[in-house]
Amino acid sequence: MERDAEPLASRLGYLLKHAQLKLNQAGGRALAPFGVDGHELAVLVVLTTGEPLSQVEAARQLGVDRTTMVALVDGLEERGLVERHRSPQDRRRNIVELTETGRSCLRQAEQARLEVERRFLAPLGEAEADRFVRSLQTLLSAPDAEE
């Protein structure tokens, strides 16, 4: 699917969409050997930072619905990367924890992701790449414009 697209190169929506597409394609190729995609890798990350999390808590951190989290955890559990444990304190909650396989996968896949990002940003040079990432963080932390 070729693109040609001169009149679109100045449109922010187009630029963001295709930047994301390009990064996702590179990320997909790089993560494939580890059997996870970027979304699943993000799940593993939030599960290992801080307190053990239930499915709803992990879902909230990732900004997805809890029903979406069910399918995500299903997939990760089938591949032996995570395990569900009923919380003894509140038997409604499923605490999701990484297995040793999951931790090993996380370490390797995270390294691959870092390398993909580094290569993706390489055309900017180091200083400009830093500035670019900080700009994205600034844009996301700004409150939504109303009116």
Add this chain to the structure above:
Amino acid sequence: MERDAEPLASRLGYLLKHAQLKLNQAGGRALAPFGVDGHELAVLVVLTTGEPLSQVEAARQLGVDRTTMVALVDGLEERGLVERHRSPQDRRRNIVELTETGRSCLRQAEQARLEVERRFLAPLGEAEADRFVRSLQTLLSAPDAEE
């Protein structure tokens, strides 16, 4: 759907995805009065820059499939924004052209889009916003990394 997401703020994929989401939401609100969304507006734009285009040509410029373009043009035609004309030179091709209504819609919606982008980038300040957009263009024009 709340987000919490400290450990994700350093991930480029997360940042790009949510920047795009945020811009799309603002864009959706701003374009709603004109009865088009960002994708349809992009179609109108490519149809009015340069030569009159057939459906495949417009599709190629936007990076979508020609079957996707059928549905897009269907919607725009139903609302009286574009018209299909069989090309006399090559009767397989549908030349798609804007109606007067379509041109008026395009003018107004493009102004709204510019305003949305300006407001979205405002937290960066003018110089940094320019740099940010140029960085995106640089990233997209770079060849895909292989290996």
Add this chain to the structure above:
DNA sequence: TATTGTTATACTCTATAACTATA
């Protein structure tokens, strides 16, 4: 044979509604 537009179909991603169990 190849291309354009079209339709039917399928696939991915995600959300909503309703159910069960627990609190």
Add this chain to the structure above:
DNA sequence: TATAGTTATAGAGTATAACAATA
């Protein structure tokens, strides 16, 4: 009553395959 997990379902959005008309 409210919450966590689950299931079934539905809705975007987009692609693939097959077909008719045309080149």
